[in-house]
Amino acid sequence: MIGFRLDGRSNVVPYLQLVDQVRQALRTGLLEPGDQLPTVREVAESVAINPNTVLKAYRQLEHEGLVEGRPGQGTFVVRSLAGPSLASHAALRRSLHAWLQKARDAGLEPEDIEALFGTTLHAFEQEGVA
Amino acid sequence: MSVALETTGLAKRYGRTWALRDCTLSVPRGRVAAVVGPNGAGKTTLMRLAVGLRRPTRGSVSVFGQAPRDDAESLARVGFVAQETPLYRDLTVADHLEVGRRLNGDRWDSTSASERLAKLSIPLERRTGELSGGQRAQVSLTMALAKRPDLLVLDEPVASLDPLARRTFLAELMGEVAASELTVLLSSHVIADLEHRCDYLVILSDSRVQVLGDVDDLLASHAVFIGPADGPVPDGVSVVTSQRTDRQRSLTVRMDGPMRSPRWASHPISLEDLVLAYLGAPGAGTLPGPEGST
Numbered sequence: 001m002i003g004f005r006l007d008g009r010s011n012v013v014p015y016l017q018l019v020d021q022v023r024q025a026l027r028t029g030l031l032e033p034g035d036q037l038p039t040v041r042e043v044a045e046s047v048a049i050n051p052n053t054v055l056k057a058y059r060q061l062e063h064e065g066l067v068e069g070r071p072g073q074g075t076f077v078v079r080s081l082a083g084p085s086l087a088s089h090a091a092l093r094r095s096l097h098a099w100l101q102k103a104r105d106a107g108l109e110p111e112d113i114e115a116l117f118g119t120t121l122h123a124f125e126q127e128g129v130a
Numbered sequence: 131m132s133v134a135l136e137t138t139g140l141a142k143r144y145g146r147t148w149a150l151r152d153c154t155l156s157v158p159r160g161r162v163a164a165v166v167g168p169n170g171a172g173k174t175t176l177m178r179l180a181v182g183l184r185r186p187t188r189g190s191v192s193v194f195g196q197a198p199r200d201d202a203e204s205l206a207r208v209g210f211v212a213q214e215t216p217l218y219r220d221l222t223v224a225d226h227l228e229v230g231r232r233l234n235g236d237r238w239d240s241t242s243a244s245e246r247l248a249k250l251s252i253p254l255e256r257r258t259g260e261l262s263g264g265q266r267a268q269v270s271l272t273m274a275l276a277k278r279p280d281l282l283v284l285d286e287p288v289a290s291l292d293p294l295a296r297r298t299f300l301a302e303l304m305g306e307v308a309a310s311e312l313t314v315l316l317s318s319h320v321i322a323d324l325e326h327r328c329d330y331l332v333i334l335s336d337s338r339v340q341v342l343g344d345v346d347d348l349l350a351s352h353a354v355f356i357g358p359a360d361g362p363v364p365d366g367v368s369v370v371t372s373q374r375t376d377r378q379r380s381l382t383v384r385m386d387g388p389m390r391s392p393r394w395a396s397h398p399i400s401l402e403d404l405v406l407a408y409l410g411a412p413g414a415g416t417l418p419g420p421e422g423s424t
Contacts, residue, residue: 006326011398014326045305048297049326050162054308 001038002031004047014049018057026066026081028089037067037075132194134159134281134313135180139189142175149175151337153189157315157330159280162307164324164345165317166405167334173317174213176334177285180315181210193281206237209274209282214290215267219259223252223269230273243276246302264295271299275306283315288323296320300327321402331401333408340415341408345401348416352404355381357394364391370414371407382407384416 002025004018012020025031040058044051058075061067068078103113133156140153150172157163165173178184179191182199191197196204217226231238247254252265261269267287274282284303288296304327306312318324331348333341341348355364359379363369367383374380382399390396399407408414 008325039308041305041308044308045301048301048304050329051304051308052329053326 001036004038004043006047006049015053015056015060018043018054019060022057022061022066023081026077026079029080029082029086031077032080032082033077035077037077039074132159133157134161135163135191135193135315137176137179137189137191140176140179140186140191141188142172142179142184143187148337150179150334153334153337153339155332155339155342157313157332159194159313160311161330162304162314162316162328163330163332164328165315165332165334166319166321166324166409167340168409170337171334172337173334174285175337177210177283177315177317180281181205181208181283183210206234206277207280209277209279211267211270211274211282211284211287213285215270215287217258217266217269220257222255222257223247223261224254226258226269226273227254227276230276234277237278239276239278243272246272246275250298250302262295264291264298267291267295267299268302271302278310280311281313281315285317286319287316289319296323303327321405325401328401331405333405335409335412335415339417340412342417348404349399349401351416352382352384352399352407354397354399354403355383355391355394356397357381357391361393364389364394368414371411 002021004021006014006017010017022031022037031037037058038046040051040054043049043054047054058067058069062069062075066077066079066081067075069075100113103116108116136156137153140150141148142150153172153176165176167173175184179186180193180198182197182205185199193204193208198204198208221229227240227243230243231240244254247269250265250268252261252268258266258269271284271287274284288299291299300323303314303316307314316324316328329345331341331343331345332339352370355367357364357379359374359377361379363372363381364383366386366389367381368386370382370384372379372381381394382403
């Protein structure tokens with residue numbers, strides 16, 4: 001079971017934040033086909049948001065063919081977004097963790113790390129195109 | 131779409147003062163409607179009229195198609211938590227539940243009330259005068275919900291609570307809305323508490339309805355425009371507020387349709403900023419058309 005959170009400062013509307021969190025969990029293998037999503041009530045209560053927002057997010061995921069609502073049972077994952085690269089995630093996560101430790105030791109704040117990662121990724125993609 | 135609460139030309143006068151004037155609104159069933167406005171705007175009056183504690187001086191109010199107070203059956207469908215969540219301080223929590231059960235009969239849901247209080251670790255044998263503010267608010271909410279109301283009216287229920295207790299209260303409320311067909315009317319001064327929780331908005335100002343509508347529709351039809359200090363206001367928008375420095379001008383606008391203007395940068399607006407803009411501009415307002423906008 002995954003937990004949801006809402007970033008109040010984000011410009012992304014709340015229901016799409018929930019959709020993104022499910023997509024991300026599907027991509028990293030945290031959620032797999034057959035897994036159950038929390039009920040609308042559970043999400044509404046744990047995040048303290050309007051249940052219609054949760055319903056809207058679940059409908060969107062259903063529309064994308066990622067989950068399926070089964071009457072009287074709940075909402076279940078039917079498709080994964082994890083590619084064949086999933087097998088190498090664990091090793092990459094470990095080396096990223098070690099890198100993050102170095103970054104923190106060098107005095108970088110989370111915002112600095114995100115900015116550095118974002119610009120480096122962007123430059124890397126550009127190299128690939130060139 | 132069925133309507134939970136509807137008022138037409140509703141007005142209430144106390145002595146020589148009109149607490150509410152010409153209030154026409156409707157709240158669809160199943161919504162969580164925020165009622166906001168400055169002190170003295172008529173929020174409490176509207177709520178008291180809606181639950182039948184006051185009678186209109188003029189106009190009409192109906193809850194699920196019936197005037198409140200007309201009969202016991204329609205009153206049974208309405209739960210009300212007044213400001214300061216009044217409880218009998220010398221009675222225990224269990225005493226309150228017992229009184230509720232006796233007064234409400236078959237409709238009273240003792241099981242879920244006890245379960246809710248147990249989940250929140252609120253001791254049943256404690257006098258309510260000895261509970262924390264957050265716990266008293268939860269007991270009041272539990273009492274109102276145990277009636278299994280179709281309409282729940284909450285007048286500033288979280289005003290006196292600390293942030294954690296406010297969140298716990300609102301989380302419980304959202305869970306309850308998910309579990310039932312409940313319609314909620316909720317007033318608060320803390321707009322941040324309403325954001326992402328309310329899906330319908332009523333702004334009262336100077337004892338009239340200033341803004342009414344679906345929150346997503348309102349947020350989609352309003353924006354903050356930043357542009358040149360001396361430029362003309364873009365076409366196709368109504369300006370709610372305007373602030374100018376020597377370099378630039380910031381407008382809170384209502385857009386009549388999708389629009390782009392090369393000289394103005396458009397930013398999405400938060401519920402809090404939308405409410406603050408209208409509260410600061412009592413002359414501006416937006417109401418749905420005669421058929422309603424949703």
